[in-house]
Amino acid sequence: MTTSVIGFPRIGENRELKFNTEKYFRNEITQDELFAQAAELRLKHWKLLQEAGVDYVPSNDFSFYDTTLDTALLFNIIPQKAAALKLSPLDKYFALARGYQGEKGDIKALPMKKWFNTNYHYLVPQFDKTTQVKLTGNKIFAEFQEAAAAGISTRPVLVGPYTLLSLSEFADGVKPEDFISQITAAYAEVFEKLNKLGASWLQLDEPSLVKDMSAQDRALFNKIYETLLTKKGQLKILLQTYFGDVRDNYTDLVKLDFDGLGLDFIEGRKTLELVKSGFPDGKILFAGIINGKNIWRNNYEQSLNIIHQLPAKHIVLSTSCSLLHVPFSVANEDFKPEIKAHFAFAKEKLDELGELSSILEGKAAELLVKNQHLFTGNRIKSNQALKEKIANLTEDSFIRTPEFSKREAIQKKEFKLPLLPTTTIGSFPQTREVKKTRARFKRHELGQKEYDSFIAGKIDEWLKWQEEIGLDVLVHGEFERNDMVEYFGQNLSGYLFSKNGWVQSYGTRGVKPPIIWGDVTRQKPITIKWSKYAQDQTDKIVKGMLTGPVTILNWSFPREDIPVRESTLQIALAIQEEVLDLEGNGIRVIQIDEAALREKLPLRKSDWYSEYLDWAIPAFRLVHSKVKPETQIHTHMCYSEFTDIIPAIDNMDADVISFEASRSNLEILDELQAKHFQTEVGPGVYDIHSPRVPSIEEIKNAIHKILQKVPEHKVWINPDCGLKTRGERETKASLENLTSAAKEIRKELEDGER
Structure with missing residues (x-):
């Protein structure tokens, strides 16, 4: 053979x-x-x-x-x-x-x-x-x-x-x-x-x-x-x-x-x-x-x-x-x-x-x-309490109230953001200094106090800069995080982490997917410490940043001994606890990234709902179903073809969704318009996976194109993905151009109304 x-x-x-x-x-x-x-x-x-x-x-x-x-x-x-x-x-x-x-x-x-x-x-x-x-x-x-x-x-x-x-x-x-x-x-x-x-x-x-x-x-x-x-x-x-x-x-x-x-x-x-x-x-x-x-x-x-x-x-x-x-x-x-x-x-x-x-x-x-x-007997002991919790979920467990249109009005009144609010997707450049310091802390060469002082300093530095250029909704930069999935997995039971398990994602970019070994529960608060710290440093809104359950599942090596739906619901319940903790600590905007939602979609449309969307979308809804109307839920998706699942994405019932759109020339806008998309949107106005810096005029052209397809009161202005892989110079130059472009378009709109 x-x-x-x-x-x-x-x-x-x-x-x-x-x-x-x-x-x-x-x-x-x-x-x-x-x-x-x-x-x-x-x-x-x-x-x-x-x-x-x-x-x-x-x-x-x-x-x-x-x-x-x-x-x-x-x-x-x-x-x-x-x-x-x-x-x-x-x-x-x-x-x-x-x-x-x-x-x-x-x-x-x-x-x-x-x-x-x-x-x-x-x-x-x-x-x-x-x-x-x-x-x-x-x-x-x-x-x-x-x-x-x-x-x-x-x-x-x-x-x-x-x-x-x-x-x-x-x-x-x-x-x-x-x-x-x-x-x-x-x-x-x-x-x-x-x-x-x-x-x-x-x-x-x-x-x-x-x-x-x-x-x-x-x-x-x-x-x-x-x-x-x-x-x-x-x-x-x-x-x-x-x-x-x-x-x-x-x-x-x-x-x-x-x-x-x-x-x-x-x-x-x-x-x-x-x-x-x-x-x-x-x-x-x-x-x-x-x-x-x-x-x-x-x-x-x-x-x-x-x-x-x-x-x-x-x-x-x-x-x-x-x-x-x-x-x-x-x-x-x-x-x-x-x-x-x-x-x-x-x-x-x-x-x-x-x-x-x-x-x-x-x-x-x-x-x-x-x-x-290897396949005889039970590899792990099941968490019976978690099984019962999942079994007791009802239809109402996946529904947020009130409906989106009412929440949208409440949030507009609550936040008083300008037209075309500007923000970023979450992370800022992970420089050699950041990676080196995090590695030293992991090896116990750096004490907790010294490490915390370093992270706080980076957050302070980037919050001040965001305020200076005029971003409307800020982020803390995620300097404490190695990876958007691994960071969460390290604080969840049931996960294992490889030392050298790198897999190519694109070009020179590698990821190290964690392994789901057993049942997943939240062991302790994950993001509260630094999200609360960042919000306490500024009067502007700072987004809490989480990774959604479907992406955590899809960017891990999943178990093969239970259905992926069950694994995803376990993760969703864990992230739900984190969402409610963020809200309880004064975080008013929470982004729950589902970058990989499209990734495990069956390749045949006839299997989309029966094998995937019928549990993937509810899993996301479960995460945010209990938050207050005043709490604004964002999500982000990138580098997939989303046009064919726009109704399913709208059904996630987030308040704002940002898409990768720059490399695809904003093609998704036609489908948003055709499907009467209700959620507010932030189509990425420039490509972060390239070191080139977009000009103000280039970003303005992208915004004009967006406004031809999406009502201006529904539009957010942001890059198309997180910025941790970029250098500081091009990141700052690009975001300065982004905020300048948004301000110029706002003035054009205001002058037009006069």
């Missing part, structure tokens, strides 16, 4: 790629040095997979920023303004990812969106009338040859043409169908070059097939591949899917001339049923049986039960998706052995593939016995 991996974490065991790339951004190393370090990292990973016994080792799954962006550049899909920049190819690449502002030009970064139902972000390719799709890049070939030179045979990986088109944005006057012949010819040229280089396989990733497909979508897919597969020559093509099942076009896939089909048996609810309905003898089934998105050990008995039902004659054991979405290795953690035994990170998942293969070959029955010990 052979084994395969769809992709492997590219940031490195110790986040080498992140640190090296950031050194390049700071001009501390040269381009050649960065390339050499990247090559060293790739070779290390290829050897690791080879030594683990993986038969199909991927190449071209490496990226300095994002593989979708890599694919766009491979095929010359570059906006004209970026193409004209007089920069090196690498710097042009980073300009598209991060934006660029300097003597050689000024461009915004490409839009950034969540990669299907994960916390990874991809850069959105842009097509317009000038786009000419053609093979101009060399990365996929260079990395294949690089591995071959080291004696390692790899299977190159590439985003497939259908997914590339389905994830892209198209300017007015162009549509995906316009590029079929160009894109088919470009991919055919990839086939030709890989054939000449001696590649045996090419993996084409087509995760868009697990989403709802219309007859038009199926026709587009078939038109591309019916032509493309005639060009493959000796090259074998693996059509790889993940994150769900391919129920809409399974019959097409088995008929087309693919040599292998990669199917997800973890998230694909109908995958087993589809394969049992018939699988061609001439194709290889790459069975995604090892969960690439969660960190729990595989239950071998359950996996074997699935495998034994498969009718395919040729089966390759595989991961359900790229291992990009899990940390590198459990070996780097300090968990107790009895806890560590339950976890498998990327490296351990390679071992699981090998062990399953050995068991299937009848060589390792003892491994099956050892594995089953």
Whole structure:
């Protein structure tokens, strides 16, 4: 039984790629040095997979920023303004990812969106009338040859043409169908070059097939591949899917001339049923049986039960998706052995593939016995009081009174804020000084008093500056927080925290998701101390800042032994206690961030409510259902496509919702208008994930665009996300321009009324 991996974490065991790339951004190393370090990292990973016994080792799954962006550049899909920049190819690449502002030009970064139902972000390719799709890049070939030179045979990986088109944005006057012949010819040229280089396989990733497909979508897919597969020559093509099942076009896939089909048996609810309905003898089934998105050990008995039902004659054991979405290795953690035994990170998942293969070959029955010990008995003791509390929730537990329109009037009278009130999303720059001080405190090198004095000083400094530039609703900056989920998890029962469990979120940004080990309750107040301190320092309103239950769940590695709905309600009850404590301590505006609400939305619309929204939205409502009408509840969402769930978001019954909107060119505004959105809104007026500073005029233009779609009394002015990853200089310059722009627009509106 052979084994395969769809992709492997590219940031490195110790986040080498992140640190090296950031050194390049700071001009501390040269381009050649960065390339050499990247090559060293790739070779290390290829050897690791080879030594683990993986038969199909991927190449071209490496990226300095994002593989979708890599694919766009491979095929010359570059906006004209970026193409004209007089920069090196690498710097042009980073300009598209991060934006660029300097003597050689000024461009915004490409839009950034969540990669299907994960916390990874991809850069959105842009097509317009000038786009000419053609093979101009060399990365996929260079990395294949690089591995071959080291004696390692790899299977190159590439985003497939259908997914590339389905994830892209198209300017007015162009549509995906316009590029079929160009894109088919470009991919055919990839086939030709890989054939000449001696590649045996090419993996084409087509995760868009697990989403709802219309007859038009199926026709587009078939038109591309019916032509493309005639060009493959000796090259074998693996059509790889993940994150769900391919129920809409399974019959097409088995008929087309693919040599292998990669199917997800973890998230694909109908995958087993589809394969049992018939699988061609001439194709290889790459069975995604090892969960690439969660960190729990595989239950071998359950996996074997699935495998034994498969009718395919040729089966390759595989991961359900790229291992990009899990940390590198459990070996780097300090968990107790009895806890560590339950976890498998990327490296351990390679071992699981090998062990399953050995068991299937009848060589390792003892491994099956050892594995089953992990799944017998109760891993933890359940909290019965918490179970009863959840069981006793009623419909009224999720309803806030009075209704929104009455609360809105009460709050306008209470706060007396100006038209177009200005605020930020919450965090301010986490400088090296801040991180170093927090780390020293964690290592007990700094006493509580000295640490508190430092945090208080940072809060005082930034409160004073916010008052000076004229922000209307202030924030305390979150200098005491390492992460918007981990910080809360550290104060909740049932959580475990890895030491080195980093996962790439986008570019050089890594996150360290906590692990939900058991039942979740609040152990003590979490944010009261510093929220109250900040409010006591100023007469202006300071927002209390919390992370919502759905985001805490989605940005953690969840339990697999209870339903996610139950886990989320446990967290919601804990955060509800924190909300009421903030209110009781004089915090009048409380922001409950649900940045990841969209993230775990099922990829098929037919499953949205039955499998997710019917409990995710009520979980948020539960958190704030008991607050007073005078207390204003904000929430924030970022880097996902929200236009299709606007009614559900309105149903969250917050008082103000801020959206990431700048990279998507404020497209969400049309849907807010069309759906008669009731909640007050703060569409982000500039992109914080780019170091460029927006001008006053640029922000004014964004505000004017907002006011064309949303009534002025409903609009807040804010950046599109938190600012902790930005530098102090660009943060201050950007927010100064934001407040100036808002003041100028207010004056325009006032003059217009006169």
